[in-house]
Amino acid sequence: MSNRESLSISVAQVLRRAGVQHPLQRTITLDELNVGAATIPAGTPIELDLVLEATGNAVVATGALRTVARCECRRCLDLFDQPIVTEVREIFDPRPVEGETYPLQAELIDVVPLARDALLLSLPLAPLCRPQCPGPAPEVFPATVEADAAVAEPAGSLAGDAGSIEPEPPRDPRWAALDKLQLDR
Template identity: 35%
Template sequence: MSQNREERISRTGPWVLDTRELGQRAGNSRSYSRQAPAPAGFGLDMIKVPEGEPVRLELLAESVVEGVLVSGTASADLVGECARCLDPISEEIEVEFRELFAYPDSATDTSTDEDEVARVVDDLIDLEPVVRDAMLLSLPTSPLCSPDCPGLCSGCGAKWAELGSDHTHETIDPRWAALKERFGGTEEEN
């Protein structure tokens, strides 16, 4: 494991679980309820959890033979903009996750790659990458303010929801533009 990753886990904070409270005896479990501030980049381009906003965690940590199994839910408030009309969006997200954090020198070390399974480092577990991945996979890539959002008019950029049903933009096929220029008006007018 890289030195940078170990230094990051060795700190304490709301994203870090200390497994010494749980013990390494299989069958032990402990529940946690906490809030952690969202780090930068906790989302996608059009929707995200704002940096510093609380991510609410309800966790169950269970000691198993190979490590610590952490399962639970994470919820947070999202902000973003509609992919069709660009109106602001705010909603709540709640995701479930389950992750095994392997003990050092367990059979998992020999049967998996280093980055394939999360690890317990110095009796600490960093939950941030697991929660971030679960949330990112649950976020819509094109969020909408409502499922039937009509979006924007491609001709003028106004919101279709605010335009009348008779709103149109006259478009002339470029092949006919020369005839209109020469004779003026449209066929109906002549």
């Protein structure tokens, strides 16, 4: 499979009946998608469960994508499978705007770029095999934010008394959102 794979779907019927919802259920595969420690290997089945609806000469696709990502736990470094479910609402337009809408040409849409974009955004940035993962050495590195930083740079980060610990670098706010999501499960 090449990176330029595509899956063109005719939306002729959708365009002819504005306001009518047309279900689109497909299982597709993509080339490998990877963000940090999370990967959707090439060929992993990706279920599309979408509804297509015409609005003017554009088509709106809403629904969900489901697949499984192979992740490396940020604490214990074990590999584990994490189900990925992501909701989408995207527009296919005859005059697409880069980064905002997808092309609709000759009554065809290609769902591959939509799937790739949506899944890349949904991969966990800091995977955890389970919310309470104690990590490789819980006595030495308690599973806290500080310990995670220490594990990432193990060379003597914990040396010195508490008073001399350097201020933590600001955390990517998306991590906090992800942690919350994972705890809410």
